[in-house]
Amino acid sequence: xxxxxxxxxxxxxxxxxxxxxxxxxxxxxxxxxxxxxxxxxxxxxxxxxxxxxxxxxxxxxxxxxxxxxxxxxxxxxxxxxxxxxxxxxxxxxxxxxxxxxxxxxxxxxxxxxxxxxxxxxxxxxxxxxxxxxxxxxxxxxxxxxxxxxxxxxxxxxxxxxxxxxxx
Amino acid sequence: xxxxxxxxxxxxxxxxxxxxxxxxxxxxxxxxxxxxxxxxxxxxxxxxxxxxxxxxxxxxxxxxxxxxxxxxxxxxxxxxxxxxxxxxxxxxxxxxxxxxxx
Numbered sequence: 001x002x003x004x005x006x007x008x009x010x011x012x013x014x015x016x017x018x019x020x021x022x023x024x025x026x027x028x029x030x031x032x033x034x035x036x037x038x039x040x041x042x043x044x045x046x047x048x049x050x051x052x053x054x055x056x057x058x059x060x061x062x063x064x065x066x067x068x069x070x071x072x073x074x075x076x077x078x079x080x081x082x083x084x085x086x087x088x089x090x091x092x093x094x095x096x097x098x099x100x101x102x103x104x105x106x107x108x109x110x111x112x113x114x115x116x117x118x119x120x121x122x123x124x125x126x127x128x129x130x131x132x133x134x135x136x137x138x139x140x141x142x143x144x145x146x147x148x149x150x151x152x153x154x155x156x157x158x159x160x161x162x163x164x165x166x167x
Numbered sequence: 168x169x170x171x172x173x174x175x176x177x178x179x180x181x182x183x184x185x186x187x188x189x190x191x192x193x194x195x196x197x198x199x200x201x202x203x204x205x206x207x208x209x210x211x212x213x214x215x216x217x218x219x220x221x222x223x224x225x226x227x228x229x230x231x232x233x234x235x236x237x238x239x240x241x242x243x244x245x246x247x248x249x250x251x252x253x254x255x256x257x258x259x260x261x262x263x264x265x266x267x268x269x
């Protein structure tokens with residue numbers, strides 16, 4: 001497994017995950033810096049990402065959309081805060097509306113990426129994800145809860161659907 | 168978090184839960200926050216209450232709504248979701264790096 005450490009802290013609202021890859025630091029950096037490579041891993045298989053704009057400079061924006069199994073296309077953005085290739089990247093990740101405009105009513109997270117090449121040529125990648133405020137975290141919690149409710153309702157629908165057609 | 172995208176269905180209910188997690192709100196105070204009738208907000212609260220996401224208690228003529236969760240454990244759950252999300256991403260990165268053709 002390439003994940004070497006995970007640390008979670010509800011007080012500071014952060015999750016830090018560290019991984020090691022058998023590749024030089026410049027190669028790992030390309031996964032962030034090249035939009036075609038970024039879209040191969042940013043979205044989960046059920047929601048593959050398409051990177052629309054990619055300006056990886058302080059103040060720059062990365063815009064992306066993800067395509068869901070039902071054709072839904074949630075959009076997100078990065079607002080780039082700091083870049084020091086190939087070692088450091090910091091950005092705000094948030095939700096955007098259908099036109100790609102950041103939605104200020106939705107929670108954001110701040111993501112800090114640190115890449116370090118080890119003596120053996122492997123690269124260590126540490127990702128620190130933080131909710132900027134208790135409110136942002138509460139919003140995300142609420143979203144997860146509503147999601148749970150939606151799932152419960154669809155399960156009931158499934159039960160009713162199968163119950164009506166016994167073999 | 169792909170599962171969370173499914174949650175974006177109802178912004179008002181999401182907002183009610185977020186607010187009542189932090190502070191108890193009366194239904195009338197909530198109703199003033201949204202461009203909809205008192206009855207419509209009450210209906211949203213009833214849906215949340217039915218799903219045990221909020222609890223309601225009476226104080227005189229007021230109905231007070233609270234988020235019905237242990238916030239800390241829910242916070243831990245959100246951080247768990249972030250971990251799952253990033254483990255997936257790191258796995259995919261590992262696969263791309265292992266694919267020498269790229």
